Amino acid sequence: MSTQSNLPNISTSSNTSVTEQAAARATIDVASEMQPEKTVVNKLPPKPDYPRYRVRPEQPIVLAALDPNECEDYGKKKHVEEELERQRKRIQNLQERLYAEHQRSLLIVLQAMDTGGKDGTIKHVFGGLNPQGCQVWSFKKPSDDEANHDFLWRYHQRAPQRGMISIFNRSHYEDVLVVRVKELVAKEVWQERYHLINEFEHMLTLNNIRVIKFFLHISKDEQKRRLESRLEDPSKHWKFSSNDIKERKYWDDYQTAFEDAINNCSTAYAPWYVVPANKKWYRNLVVARTIADTLESMNPQYPPAEVGLENIIIE
Ligand code: AMP
Ligand code: MG
Helix, strand or coil: CCCHHHCCCCCCCCCCCHHHHHHHHHHHHHHHHHCHHHHHCCCCCCCCCHHHHECCCCCCCCHHHCCCCCCCCCCCHHHHHHHHHHHHHHHHHHHHHHHHHCCCEEEEEEEECCCCCHHHHHHHHHCCCCHHHEEEEECCCCCHHHHCCCCCHHHHCCCCCCCCEEEEECCHHHHHCHHHHCCCCCHHHHHHHHHHHHHHHHHHHHCCEEEEEEEEECCHHHHHHHHHHHHHCHHHHHHCCHHHHHHHCCHHHHHHHHHHHHHHHCCCCCCEEEEECCCHHHHHHHHHHHHHHHHHHHCCCCCCCCCCHHHCCCC
């Protein structure tokens, strides 16, 4: 479990710039969810250690060393159903407060290999949210108009408004993933983008948009099983894309690209979480719990009521 010493070392001396001080404030706030169980959860779940999936800036990960089958002591789906429902309820309550507060917002980035479960996560984790306070954006190959702008343009336009939760199903990270693997731009161009992405997310954070990013980590074997089941089951045919078979040939290149994106862009203010995702039910639980903890650490407040409500009589 994290201790105080794991929190980022933040200098607040008087000669730091205004920008650095603002960044430090945002970072302290974000860092509080490194140990959320201590402050926000009354009844501890079996192993309350979800922040371990958070990638720390000073500890780069190696994807091949992370087990996509991990599921703690939970044996099967039915063991987590109650706990998942509890986390969904937490998210619903906190979303209502975030919406009412109307000051800050949350941006959730979902990335994965094909069949990794982005759509399933959206369905199962966010199903109960108030649609009025939530938007899902799915990013495909850029349109001509989008391609005529800087690479961040289309993402920035869809950053959440105050009070909202936005989910990016694929994101600005595609511009260092597919774009890198398929050599859609020169190396000098995509290499520069890690830094630009960090700056972009920093700017969002300083503008009261909390940014968290999930990589749903599946194995190559699991992808094979999922593709096969899309072929076998007529009700899943619509999900099958022969492009996924082509992309599968680049599995190793994608893993390297993900690893670099995660290691270069997991910052103290906008962390990456690598979620074991071979077991869909465990993936849902980890994502739900992490979002609930993040919202809880933001601690959104209902705005003050009008003065004198107690004197109003409805006739
Ligand atoms: P899907 O999410 O399965 O509908 O597929 C969307 C496709 O759009 C994927 O093949 C992505 O690789 C592709 N895509 C998303 N963003 C970009 C981008 N910035 N540049 C090129 N291709 C992209
Ligand atoms: Mg697809």
